[in-house]
Amino acid sequence: MPEPGDVIENPVTGERIEFRTAPSGRRQSLHFDYYLEPGGFGLGKVAHVHPIQEEGFDLQSGTLGVRVGGDEWEATPGTRFAVPCETPHTVWNAGSDEVHAHVEIKPALSIGTFFETMYGLARDGKTNAWGLPGPLQLAVVADAFREELYLAGLPKRLQRGAVGLLASIGRQEGYRAVYPRYSDRTVRITEEA
Template sequence: MNINYPHSIQNCLGEKLTFLSVEKDAQGDKVIVENRVTPHHGPPMHTHYLQDECLTVTSGKMGYQVLGQDVQYAYPGESVLFKRGTPHKFWNAGEDELSCTGWIQPANTIVFFLSSIFEAQNKSGKGQPELFDGAYLLTRYAREYDMAEIPAFVKKTVMPFTYFLGRLLGKYKHFSDAPEPLK
């Protein structure tokens, strides 16, 4: 997937994410991001197994939570760091648009993955990605990303079966330039 920066994606839930640039770094490429989230929206509980994510609130009120911990809030000028392997979520906890800047490091497949997730959400018209695309992304990239709110049985049985069925039905031609999953 060849990407020109800045690269913006938007889902049907009111999240807009712009990948501004990629900075070279000894610890791996760092994707510089800016996001805007409408009130009461944000990504569900998720994990990036291989990346750290840092967000600094520029306007609005961000609610955030690490799995098993209490809800916390960040305000303009405050930063939140989500370490790799830590299930977390964040959302717009205010009544005005939430705006943040930040980074994700190392970049790995994050731009492709999030672009594809947003596109699959737009296909379905809801927070849950379109069935076959969701199964493709969450099965193929299971060593890199996880959605904590999906039951284990669904992740271990239903999604791999749906992914297999999608392959048989030719549902994944639009993923022909997808990056290889990291090992």
């Protein structure tokens, strides 16, 4: 689980997160500073859905391309918006300067650990050009973090069934949803030393 002050980067998508809080669970919110370099995009370049979480953005600098539901617009500094649960959405850098936004996700659940896993896989070169790992690894992650998100555009029931089957195979092949080298604070400090 990330701690306040932890910073993770995704070199594939151009995202960087600086955690401001580290709560997890159903009653707490996760707050972080979100940075997105020019040409960068939200993980996967595709819309995703948070089944029970609301995501709020307060844009500090840059121009953030936003698609929420069927609406698409550009957010500029001072723009605040919220994405209700069960609403497909995605973001990208729509300008030539780095984007900086304050983000709140509530309830936090385990979304911070999800970010650590996905960004860690990208740093290790284990993702495609969209920042997504191969099908078995992705299924294991998607199955473990099913309360946090799923991909938009595919029927949820069909997606859950396919993910469950592939995740079972993926776990047998040794894939995990959480890796200590990405999420265990003591391991990360040791690896950096």
